[in-house]
Amino acid sequence: MKPRPAPRLWLALPLLVLAVTVVEAALTAGGTAYTKRLETSLLAEPKPLAAVSGKVPFASKLKVEEARGPWLRVSTAGTTGWVFAGNVSESKPAENKGADGLGLSASTTTATAAARPLTPAANDYAERRNLGDARKDLDWLNDHGMTLTMDQLNAFMQAQKKGEYQ
Amino acid sequence: MKARSLFLIFGALLCGSGAHAQLDFGGLAGKVMDSAKDIKKVVKGAAGIGPEEEKVIGDSVALEIVGKYGGLVRDPAIMQRVNLVGQTLARYCERPELNWRFAVLDSDSVNAFSAPDGYVFITRGLYRLAQTDDALAGILGHEIAHITGRHALKIVARGEFLTGATNLAAANNSKVGNINAQLEKFDTGIGDITKTLFEKGFDAKTEFAADQSGHDLAKLTGYAPGGLRGVLAELLQRGGDPQKNFSTHPPLKERIQRLPDEPAASSTPPAP
Numbered sequence: 001m002k003p004r005p006a007p008r009l010w011l012a013l014p015l016l017v018l019a020v021t022v023v024e025a026a027l028t029a030g031g032t033a034y035t036k037r038l039e040t041s042l043l044a045e046p047k048p049l050a051a052v053s054g055k056v057p058f059a060s061k062l063k064v065e066e067a068r069g070p071w072l073r074v075s076t077a078g079t080t081g082w083v084f085a086g087n088v089s090e091s092k093p094a095e096n097k098g099a100d101g102l103g104l105s106a107s108t109t110t111a112t113a114a115a116r117p118l119t120p121a122a123n124d125y126a127e128r129r130n131l132g133d134a135r136k137d138l139d140w141l142n143d144h145g146m147t148l149t150m151d152q153l154n155a156f157m158q159a160q161k162k163g164e165y166q
Numbered sequence: 167m168k169a170r171s172l173f174l175i176f177g178a179l180l181c182g183s184g185a186h187a188q189l190d191f192g193g194l195a196g197k198v199m200d201s202a203k204d205i206k207k208v209v210k211g212a213a214g215i216g217p218e219e220e221k222v223i224g225d226s227v228a229l230e231i232v233g234k235y236g237g238l239v240r241d242p243a244i245m246q247r248v249n250l251v252g253q254t255l256a257r258y259c260e261r262p263e264l265n266w267r268f269a270v271l272d273s274d275s276v277n278a279f280s281a282p283d284g285y286v287f288i289t290r291g292l293y294r295l296a297q298t299d300d301a302l303a304g305i306l307g308h309e310i311a312h313i314t315g316r317h318a319l320k321i322v323a324r325g326e327f328l329t330g331a332t333n334l335a336a337a338n339n340s341k342v343g344n345i346n347a348q349l350e351k352f353d354t355g356i357g358d359i360t361k362t363l364f365e366k367g368f369d370a371k372t373e374f375a376a377d378q379s380g381h382d383l384a385k386l387t388g389y390a391p392g393g394l395r396g397v398l399a400e401l402l403q404r405g406g407d408p409q410k411n412f413s414t415h416p417p418l419k420e421r422i423q424r425l426p427d428e429p430a431a432s433s434t435p436p437a438p
Contacts, residue, residue, distance in 0.1 A: 129230070134237065
């Protein structure tokens, strides 16, 4: 009778443990973090309204020098400063490119989070699929439903102690 | 095959000027050839679908969701609350640069949906249950996780993009553009996504991952980590028709068991 091969899964276990350890350690001192916005501000102090000491572009690699609660002191290419942990990622964000060859950092229309109108192709889709009422609803969502300003959002977060205002 | 064709159509649609009957296939050919040359980069991407494609897919899927679930609730106070909580979470998610929008569907069923590029919808039936912001954050966090994880996009991107893009280049290089056939394929691709959203749901593993990611995002943002757990527990306690309560998600009990063992945050505010 042919001997049964040992399960290969066990061979991967040490690697799995190592990977988990690396991820867990990413946002602690000595670890690595990545920016996930088109531009991320580094602050002079671990406070939400502190002075900006530098700005870092999308998907930049940061070295975590120090962790103080949810705040991280990071450095990259001569720039150093504090950032709220929620403003960075443990893994490098993928910059997917489409048929036009443009990724996030090159796409001008993604530069703001402001509501945008439906794409022309989606308007055509609504017509083909007889989704006129749904299109009116989404137009309303984009035109009138999204009246929230950045100031209102910041005021809400401060009052509710959310995000970097905790 | 559908997925391959869909990529072809996205390119055609995105490069159009907006006049749907006059897609510029001449200009597209050059861009597509460039894209094909850069195919390794496309394939290396998590799904091979860029920001512009994601907008078209997201808009189209959102149209289907809104069309199927009774339209949007046009109440300024509800919109304000959903967007304050939702935008707060979105600020710290893995893809903060998307066009995040949160809205309530005018449906009594208990469910929530998302579409690529930042559309998050919660039904009126579920919104009623989420009386505290902790509960609402738990629900929205789960849907945000579907978008940041590109779960819907993976449905159409699972094919061989290399072959798809090569076909795209060849088809347009010879200027053979059967627009109607291509639009039909695009619509079929969107249909593949909505079939998953409306009928069978994502696979259980994907849903559990979204539960965990949503939980982590809510906690990081400062909401009680047991928010989603509280809503699920409330639904389980109430019983009712499973076809109406998160019917496209795994069983409530299993979702609760897999979430971290933290106290379930109340979904209702304390009595005055």
